[in-house]
Amino acid sequence: MTSTEPTQPESQPRPTRQRLAVAKALDSFEGFRSAQQIHALLTESGEQVGLATVYRSLQRMAEADEVDTLRTEEGEVTYRRCSDSHHHHLVCRSCGATVEIEGPTVERWTEKVSREHGFSDVSHTLEIFGTCATCAR
Amino acid sequence: MTSTEPTQPESQPRPTRQRLAVAKALDSFEGFRSAQQIHALLTESGEQVGLATVYRSLQRMAEADEVDTLRTEEGEVTYRRCSDSHHHHLVCRSCGATVEIEGPTVERWTEKVSREHGFSDVSHTLEIFGTCATCAR
DNA sequence: GTAAGTGCAAACGGTTTGCAGCCTC
DNA sequence: GAGGCTGCAAACCGTTTGCACTTAC
Numbered sequence: 001m002t003s004t005e006p007t008q009p010e011s012q013p014r015p016t017r018q019r020l021a022v023a024k025a026l027d028s029f030e031g032f033r034s035a036q037q038i039h040a041l042l043t044e045s046g047e048q049v050g051l052a053t054v055y056r057s058l059q060r061m062a063e064a065d066e067v068d069t070l071r072t073e074e075g076e077v078t079y080r081r082c083s084d085s086h087h088h089h090l091v092c093r094s095c096g097a098t099v100e101i102e103g104p105t106v107e108r109w110t111e112k113v114s115r116e117h118g119f120s121d122v123s124h125t126l127e128i129f130g131t132c133a134t135c136a137r
Numbered sequence: 138m139t140s141t142e143p144t145q146p147e148s149q150p151r152p153t154r155q156r157l158a159v160a161k162a163l164d165s166f167e168g169f170r171s172a173q174q175i176h177a178l179l180t181e182s183g184e185q186v187g188l189a190t191v192y193r194s195l196q197r198m199a200e201a202d203e204v205d206t207l208r209t210e211e212g213e214v215t216y217r218r219c220s221d222s223h224h225h226h227l228v229c230r231s232c233g234a235t236v237e238i239e240g241p242t243v244e245r246w247t248e249k250v251s252r253e254h255g256f257s258d259v260s261h262t263l264e265i266f267g268t269c270a271t272c273a274r
Numbered sequence: 275g276t277a278a279g280t281g282c283a284a285a286c287g288g289t290t291t292g293c294a295g296c297c298t299c
Numbered sequence: 300g301a302g303g304c305t306g307c308a309a310a311c312c313g314t315t316t317g318c319a320c321t322t323a324c
Contacts, residue, residue: 118270133255
């Protein structure tokens with residue numbers, strides 16, 4: 001398998017009202033939201049979009065690397081627009097408060113370790129869970 | 138005064154045939170397996186245990202910190218007995234080959250970062266994905 | 275004897291899919 | 300006008316739960 005093969009012909013999706021609405025919704029918040037939450041946001045703001053369509057749009061965008069996806073502890077897939085820099089999450093087990101973390105340490109380490117094992121084209125996911133200061137006292 | 142338990146009394150689970158079978162199954166492999174895989178293992182080896190019972194047993198053991206749990210990309214929860222040392226996985230996207238990785242670097246980094254943000258009692262999950270040497274050529 | 279544990283099947287919750295009609299190009 | 304896109308509802312899949320029965324203590 002050479003690197004001359006991108007992925008698929010993948011034609012541009014059509015800019016329908018629904019698709020634009022989902023894209024706009026993604027711009028309206030930071031961090032990760034589930035498909036259902038995004039669907040709720042749309043409904044609230046008066047945009048009628050079917051849940052299935054929200055899922056399909058998000059999937060498309062994920063495949064096109066336009067959004068990052070993350071699976072929660074509960075099994076829901078969450079999405080965010082991935083223009084911003086790569087980072088990780090520090091999540092409070094008790095109240096759910098989330099801090100975005102970034103640091104070259106882990107990036108370098110994963111890169112080094114993967115290369116040592118002959119892996120290429122690597123990515124990684126890292127989540128840190130704990131009890132935040134507020135919940136601890 | 139005998140004792141005032143602040144936490145749950147949490148009685149010991151009864152050592153039933155089914156529970157012992159699940160425990161034994163967990164000892165028969167390394168790494169993570171899903172509840173369904175474990176149920177299949179049991180069935181294969183002639184132990185009849187209901188799927189629901191497998192789930193209930195694993196949940197119990199997870200609560201008692203006897204097993205580690207990990208959610209796969211596909212949304213399945215996987216389990217392993219957690220006697221062995223903490224480590225991470227380097228997984229090939231193409232063929233699924235998995236290398237177990239460990240290193241103090243990340244452990245220390247997550248520890249440090251969490252403390253800086255006032256978090257305590259922290260744990261973390263880290264998965265690295267890439268293309269292995271065999272699949273890359 | 276009795277309360278915890280089990281099996282079965284139905285319920286659940288998030289996600290995917292088949293299909294008829296709609297809308298871009 | 301053709302094929303992608305949408306909405307709806309049904310299907311899916313892993314997991315949980317209600318309930319009557321069994322079993323360890």
